[in-house]
Amino acid sequence: MYTQAMDTMAPGEGRKAVRSAEEMQLEERFEARIDEGDFIEAKDWMPEHYRKTLIRQISQHAHSEIVGMLPEGNWISRAPTLKRKLILLAKVQDEGGHGLYLYAAAETLGRTRDEMLDALHTGKAKYSSIFNYPTLSWADMGTVGWLVDGAAIMNQVPLCRCSYAPYSRAMIRICREESFHQRQGYEALLTMMQQGTDAQRAMVQDSVNRWWWPSIMMFGPPDDQSPNTAQSMRWGIKRMSNDELRQKFIDATAEQAKVLGVTLPDPDLQWNEERQHYDFGAIDWSEFWRVIGGDGPCNRERLGARVKAWDDGAWVREAALAHSAKQQPAARAA
Ligand SMILES: [Fe+2]
Numbered sequence: 001m002y003t004q005a006m007d008t009m010a011p012g013e014g015r016k017a018v019r020s021a022e023e024m025q026l027e028e029r030f031e032a033r034i035d036e037g038d039f040i041e042a043k044d045w046m047p048e049h050y051r052k053t054l055i056r057q058i059s060q061h062a063h064s065e066i067v068g069m070l071p072e073g074n075w076i077s078r079a080p081t082l083k084r085k086l087i088l089l090a091k092v093q094d095e096g097g098h099g100l101y102l103y104a105a106a107e108t109l110g111r112t113r114d115e116m117l118d119a120l121h122t123g124k125a126k127y128s129s130i131f132n133y134p135t136l137s138w139a140d141m142g143t144v145g146w147l148v149d150g151a152a153i154m155n156q157v158p159l160c161r162c163s164y165a166p167y168s169r170a171m172i173r174i175c176r177e178e179s180f181h182q183r184q185g186y187e188a189l190l191t192m193m194q195q196g197t198d199a200q201r202a203m204v205q206d207s208v209n210r211w212w213w214p215s216i217m218m219f220g221p222p223d224d225q226s227p228n229t230a231q232s233m234r235w236g237i238k239r240m241s242n243d244e245l246r247q248k249f250i251d252a253t254a255e256q257a258k259v260l261g262v263t264l265p266d267p268d269l270q271w272n273e274e275r276q277h278y279d280f281g282a283i284d285w286s287e288f289w290r291v292i293g294g295d296g297p298c299n300r301e302r303l304g305a306r307v308k309a310w311d312d313g314a315w316v317r318e319a320a321l322a323h324s325a326k327q328q329p330a331a332r333a334a
């Protein structure tokens, strides 16, 4: 369907009607390219709705990366050993880098970085609601890596084949780093479970109890309540549905939990031989909508920290711009 252009046309605008016919042709060509599995580049023609969908998705993703630095940054100065501190520092820096690749990918669609950051800082834009939960213990650094980065990989691997090429290229780099994030988290938990004290094992279990349900909510609402999914799948932006990805994550994670020796906090979680998948209990979607709506445990704190970081960095941006202005005449003269 490509009635979008027609819908936005003012009545009686002859010139626009001609353009719309051209647009319809362009849209047909675009749809054919998508059907052939072709990738769309920044300079290629694309329907406005495709562009807007991508801007929303990529900018939300970028915001999630940089807000995601906050709950872990909180633990850098309290890491138990130098090795753990180095790993955590590297991971938090990776997340900052992911934000940069993604803002750059969204900029190719015509939205400036200032506009995107302004939407984040004024609360208009969303980011992944998982980062509105607090990190209360060192074990949370392991659990966030294992479950949160693990869920992120499950979500993001199919995006490496997203039809919009700049996004897909960014995702290939990001996914390589995300698998390191997941592995380091799992390894940190395994060390505590296998070589730690009873108190450390209890700390890991408590952490898994708190992060399990928010992690499986990261795949978004059930398919029948996810209005954008069908169009996004049609356009090759999304390759697997929320429920398919959630099931895949639960199947993989339930097995990893056994090796780790932790109990996942869901009494209904059990292998279903007939389905060849794990069954699991009902998800409390009211919590999900509440946290998305701004009323999670840390929403205000996270946004406050982001705005403060932006304000505190104003002098760096001003200095960089002043330096760049000074270099330009010199470069021209050379
Ligand atoms: Fe990331």
Ligand SMILES: [Fe+2]
Pocket (backbone or CB within 6 Å): 095, 149, 152, 177, 178, 181
């Ligand atoms: Fe990550």
